Amino acid sequence: MKMxxxxxxxxxxxxxxxxxxxxxxxxxxxxxxxxxxxxxxxxDAFLGGHKKILxxxxxxxxxxxxxxxxxxxxxxxxxxxxxxxDGLQIHPDQNSSSWGSKLRILDLRQDPDCGTxxxxxxxxxxxxxxxxxxxxxxxxxxxxxxxxxxxxGIVNSESELPSTQKPIELVVDLSFNSTLRTKQFLxxxxxxxxxxxxxxxxxCRDLQIDKISAHKxxxxxxxxxxxxxxxxxxxxxxxVTTLLAQMIHLNSISLSNISFKHRKGEDxxxxxxxxxxxxNLQELSLALFCLTxxxxxxxxxxxxxxxxxxxxxxxxxxxxxxxxxxSSQATYLRLLNLSNNQIFSEVYExxxxxxxxxxxxxxxxxxxxxxxxxxxxxxxxxxLSHCTHLRVLSFAFNPITxxxxxxxxxxxxxxxELKHVIYPVPVHCYEQWNFPGSLDRQKLAEVQAQLxxxxxxxxxxxxxxxxxxx
Ligand SMILES: [Zn+2]
Ligand SMILES: [Zn+2]
Numbered sequence: 001m002k003m004x005x006x007x008x009x010x011x012x013x014x015x016x017x018x019x020x021x022x023x024x025x026x027x028x029x030x031x032x033x034x035x036x037x038x039x040x041x042x043x044d045a046f047l048g049g050h051k052k053i054l055x056x057x058x059x060x061x062x063x064x065x066x067x068x069x070x071x072x073x074x075x076x077x078x079x080x081x082x083x084x085x086d087g088l089q090i091h092p093d094q095n096s097s098s099w100g101s102k103l104r105i106l107d108l109r110q111d112p113d114c115g116t117x118x119x120x121x122x123x124x125x126x127x128x129x130x131x132x133x134x135x136x137x138x139x140x141x142x143x144x145x146x147x148x149x150x151x152x153g154i155v156n157s158e159s160e161l162p163s164t165q166k167p168i169e170l171v172v173d174l175s176f177n178s179t180l181r182t183k184q185f186l187x188x189x190x191x192x193x194x195x196x197x198x199x200x201x202x203x204c205r206d207l208q209i210d211k212i213s214a215h216k217x218x219x220x221x222x223x224x225x226x227x228x229x230x231x232x233x234x235x236x237x238x239x240v241t242t243l244l245a246q247m248i249h250l251n252s253i254s255l256s257n258i259s260f261k262h263r264k265g266e267d268x269x270x271x272x273x274x275x276x277x278x279x280n281l282q283e284l285s286l287a288l289f290c291l292t293x294x295x296x297x298x299x300x301x302x303x304x305x306x307x308x309x310x311x312x313x314x315x316x317x318x319x320x321x322x323x324x325x326x327s328s329q330a331t332y333l334r335l336l337n338l339s340n341n342q343i344f345s346e347v348y349e350x351x352x353x354x355x356x357x358x359x360x361x362x363x364x365x366x367x368x369x370x371x372x373x374x375x376x377x378x379x380x381x382x383x384l385s386h387c388t389h390l391r392v393l394s395f396a397f398n399p400i401t402x403x404x405x406x407x408x409x410x411x412x413x414x415x416x417e418l419k420h421v422i423y424p425v426p427v428h429c430y431e432q433w434n435f436p437g438s439l440d441r442q443k444l445a446e447v448q449a450q451l452x453x454x455x456x457x458x459x460x461x462x463x464x465x466x467x468x469x470x
Contacts, residue, residue, distance in 0.1 A: 058087025069114035252283035276301030285310035325354035
């Protein structure tokens with residue numbers, strides 16, 4: 001009788017659960033464990049926070065790669081990551097162990113689209129979809145170098161790792177903040193890299209730094225060329241420029257609270273030169289970054305096919321919006337955030353033109369707190385209705401009345417891809433508009449009920465209209 005796939009999966013899960021009920025026995029049994037049991041056992045051990053088993057499993061892992069992927073836990077997060085890292089066979093003396101781990105890539109990032117291990121259908125290199133392709137210490141580059149050495153018949157014992165020691169990659173997203181636990185985790189990783197004598201490549205793809213001045217020494221043990229996402233809060237612009245010169249593969253940058261140490265013009269020019277070198281850049285986010293009448297300089301050096309542009313609290317002028325509407329980027333942008341700029345205080349035409357230009361690609365638009373009034377919104381409504389790919393629209397904290405909000409809803413329901421609208425609390429709900437404490441929550445509840453009823457009438461229950469009251 002043939003057992004179906006579902007029944008086999010259930011049996012494997014049951015076997016994994018019964019193994020976990022006796023940790024020492026489970027660890028002992030790993031050597032003899034069938035390969036098919038490793039993944040279900042790992043998932044249960046991870047979710048249950050069984051640190052000792054996790055460490056032993058990493059040591060005996062029978063596949064090339066191990067990804068945390070979609071799994072997530074709330075408690076003991078760093079302890080679990082440390083236990084798993086501890087299982088890596090990076091010390092020369094560990095290679096004598098009878099447990100021959102096949103593991104070459106340990107990926108500690110959370111990624112909902114990634115499975116526990118990559119399919120081994122392809123026997124050719126690279127065997128893992130997440131292999132590092134940039135660092136000279138990556139498995140890919142190390143093996144290429146070793147292959148070249150063999151082909152050319154060059155024997156150079158100094159340039160190679162010991163033959164028993166295979167290079168290993170540890171992929172991890174890092175956040176440099178001032179909490180004690182984060183600091184402990186970083187120094188744990190640093191000591192692992194040092195102990196490995198070059199066999200462990202610590203590969204950080206997503207880096208968040210809060211206050212760069214406090215973390216300069218930790219940055220030195222990272223290979224900055226591997227990073228594709230950088231989020232940086234509080235730094236001097238010249239420090240950012242120095243970092244960018246090394247992070248040449250960045251795909252996404254988010255900078256906030258950046259100040260000038262030296263002469264503003266010079267620092268800004270140097271920053272633009274480095275930024276212009278980033279050929280892979282798709283997403284740029286600047287917040288609290290003064291750009292008044294300077295946006296043309298930024299757009300000139302950005303890739304024309306930029307996907308995401310967020311310029312919140314950047315002091316943008318109408319001239320800047322005109323420049324943006326005439327830029328090559330305007331016809332490619334999918335996400336645009338111009339919140340917290342007073343771009344509607346004088347005229348609306350520049351923004352109207354911009355909307356027409358981005359209408360073919362725009363999916364996500366934020367114009368919160370931009371002093372958008374009833375008359376401006378009515379004027380830009382036709383252009384907004386042309387944005388047929390729009391999925392999310394947020395225009396909270398603007399002085400809008402209820403009749404205009406209802407009119408807007410009628411018009412926007414024809415945008416079939418638009419699913420989420422974050423609207424401003426209409427002015428009549430406040431005793432004094434946008435004044436903390438003067439909001440009448442009863443009136444706001446009536447507004448919400450009325451909008452929901454209108455959506456039902458036009459059969460757009462798939463669309464949600466919400467607001468953020470304070
Ligand atoms: Zn993989
Ligand atoms: Zn790397």
